[in-house]
Amino acid sequence: MIEVQNLTKQFGSMTVVKDLSSGNWELYTLIGPNGAGKSTTMKMITGFLTPSNGTVSIHGFDISSQRQAAQASMGYLPEGAPCYEDMTVSSFLRFIAEIRGARGALIKQWVDRVTETVSLSDVVHQRIETLSKGYKRRLGLAQALIHDPSILILDEPTDGLDPNQKHQVRQMILDLSDQKIVIISTHILEEVSAVCSRAMIINAGEIVLDDTPEGLCQRAEGHRSVSLRVAGVGDETLSNACGQLPQCGRVVPVAGGGVLVYPAEPSVDPLAALREMINANNWQVEWLQQHQGQLDEVFRGVTGGRLQ
Amino acid sequence: MKNVTIILKREFASYFTTPVAYVFILVFLVLSSAFTFYLGQFYERGQADLLPFFNFHPWLYLFLVPAVSMGLWSEERASGSIELLLTLPITLWDAILGKFLAAWFFTGLALLGTFPLWLSVNYLGEPDNGAIAASYVGSWFMAGAFLAVGCCLSALTKSQIIAFILTGTVCLLLVLAGFPLVLNFFQDWVPALVLDLIAGLSIIAHFMAISKGVLALVDVVYFVAMMALWLYLTRLVLQAKSAD
Numbered sequence: 001m002i003e004v005q006n007l008t009k010q011f012g013s014m015t016v017v018k019d020l021s022s023g024n025w026e027l028y029t030l031i032g033p034n035g036a037g038k039s040t041t042m043k044m045i046t047g048f049l050t051p052s053n054g055t056v057s058i059h060g061f062d063i064s065s066q067r068q069a070a071q072a073s074m075g076y077l078p079e080g081a082p083c084y085e086d087m088t089v090s091s092f093l094r095f096i097a098e099i100r101g102a103r104g105a106l107i108k109q110w111v112d113r114v115t116e117t118v119s120l121s122d123v124v125h126q127r128i129e130t131l132s133k134g135y136k137r138r139l140g141l142a143q144a145l146i147h148d149p150s151i152l153i154l155d156e157p158t159d160g161l162d163p164n165q166k167h168q169v170r171q172m173i174l175d176l177s178d179q180k181i182v183i184i185s186t187h188i189l190e191e192v193s194a195v196c197s198r199a200m201i202i203n204a205g206e207i208v209l210d211d212t213p214e215g216l217c218q219r220a221e222g223h224r225s226v227s228l229r230v231a232g233v234g235d236e237t238l239s240n241a242c243g244q245l246p247q248c249g250r251v252v253p254v255a256g257g258g259v260l261v262y263p264a265e266p267s268v269d270p271l272a273a274l275r276e277m278i279n280a281n282n283w284q285v286e287w288l289q290q291h292q293g294q295l296d297e298v299f300r301g302v303t304g305g306r307l308q
Numbered sequence: 309m310k311n312v313t314i315i316l317k318r319e320f321a322s323y324f325t326t327p328v329a330y331v332f333i334l335v336f337l338v339l340s341s342a343f344t345f346y347l348g349q350f351y352e353r354g355q356a357d358l359l360p361f362f363n364f365h366p367w368l369y370l371f372l373v374p375a376v377s378m379g380l381w382s383e384e385r386a387s388g389s390i391e392l393l394l395t396l397p398i399t400l401w402d403a404i405l406g407k408f409l410a411a412w413f414f415t416g417l418a419l420l421g422t423f424p425l426w427l428s429v430n431y432l433g434e435p436d437n438g439a440i441a442a443s444y445v446g447s448w449f450m451a452g453a454f455l456a457v458g459c460c461l462s463a464l465t466k467s468q469i470i471a472f473i474l475t476g477t478v479c480l481l482l483v484l485a486g487f488p489l490v491l492n493f494f495q496d497w498v499p500a501l502v503l504d505l506i507a508g509l510s511i512i513a514h515f516m517a518i519s520k521g522v523l524a525l526v527d528v529v530y531f532v533a534m535m536a537l538w539l540y541l542t543r544l545v546l547q548a549k550s551a552d
Contacts, residue, residue, distance in 0.1 A: 011552070046395040050551040072397040082388030084318070086325040098314045099396050127325075143392070
């Protein structure tokens with residue numbers, strides 16, 4: 001269990017993480033633009049950086065005063081998955097296993113199990129510097145997993161991987177999240193709905209939204225909006241008809257014909273009213289689709305769409 | 309202590325996975341022999357001892373030891389692996405001592421490689437082997453003091469070149485502390501007590517005392533204290549960096 005209270009980090013006069021608190025974290029995703037403070041937050045949780053203020057406790061162990069006990073139950077993949085490049089995969093994993101407390105036959109057992117889990121068996125005798133990016137990332141995951149920790153902290157675990165590798169890593173994270181607390185950071189929004197049960201959008205060091213992926217999508221302006229195209233009815237006629245329904249808000253024409261109807265209020269579903277209107281007019285529907293809302297709309301909305 | 313050993317083993321092995329170790333040992337052996345025979349006039353002196361060999365060690369270490377120590381922390385910082393190391397369940401002392409001891413044992417190994425010289429003087433005459441053994445120990449301790457300085461300065465920066473230059477400079481000052489060059493600079497404006505203190509910091513004075521064959525407690529304490537001080541400073545630097 002991770003408890004974060006009033007976590008703050010200042011570099012000189014710049015505040016990178018502001019007063020971050022959270023309850024019980026399970027499978028969490030930290031999302032936010034580059035420079036939002038995701039990595040800094042993770043570095044403080046794992047004990048690499050000392051917070052300017054606030055506390056982190058891991059299973060009841062304070063990361064500042066009981067650092068080793070807290071670190072023992074965590075596995076951490078730092079950003080960019082750094083390793084000792086001059087070592088071979090197996091000697092590197094043996095080193096981590098030993099530091100993590102394995103002795104004798106247990107070392108081999110741990111190394112074998114983890115190379116199996118992340119499919120590294122083909123390259124165990126290779127030097128790390130000769131590995132491809134995908135393998136290096138998996139090795140980073142392997143060292144984080146080797147002691148079967150109850151908490152996994154993964155900083156951009158899929159960054160720089162090809163679509164197949166991304167899928168594989170996400171699947172692995174999903175499998176692991178059954179028995180572990182997993183926290184990942186990402187700026188890839190598709191990852192959020194693909195992987196996690198809860199997401200937190202961070203901007204300029206502050207939590208701006210904390211919700212389930214569905215809950216986040218519901219905050220999009222486009223949530224429950226409907227695209228509609230009717231045979232033989234012009235966009236203007238259609239727009240006017242839709243505009244008169246109290247359930248409908250803004251109506252905008254869509255390129256290629258048809259309209260996009262937004263709900264009057266976020267809580268209102270315009271779909272039933274639209275169907276009624278179509279039936280009453282005896283229109284022939286060519287295309288009708290209701291949208292869930294796009295996460296990137298929400299993301300841009302709350303992070304100000306700034307490029308950082 | 310277990311963690312120190314695990315880190316020591318990894319660090320020590322890493323010297324030999326790249327050509328660094330072999331180049332270092334080769335250069336050390338070639339230069340120390342060249343200095344002994346050409347500059348030190350090993351044969352011409354007609355004395356069965358290794359003074360000309362050990363006399364050059366402080367100067368040799370000035371640029372060889374920083375080459376060993378420069379990567380201790382700056383390489384970890386540059387590659388980001390420091391984040392991995394310091395989030396493992398180990399103490400800062402585990403990491404510092406493991407790294408330092410690996411480097412120290414490595415220089416010890418290079419020093420052991422010079423044993424043919426010892427054999428030669430024994431073949432040529434009847435040297436004071438006690439004095440030679442003391443000199444070896446003294447030289448190794450001096451290397452340890454240089455390494456501790458390098459360890460601390462390497463923790464300051466992610467550039468190995470900066471770490472190398474800083475270490476060389478600080479070690480040069482420590483070596484020269486007993487020479488008129490440094491002492492004259494302070495002579496006119498510091499009390500005699502401080503002047504003695506500065507002179508007492510001189511690495512060379514303590515090393516020369518040992519290489520004369522007297523392994524006095526005061527000199528051993530000096531080198532051990534030097535190592536302890538600079539390793540403690542390393543810890544302060546690492547802590548400050550983590551809070552920064």
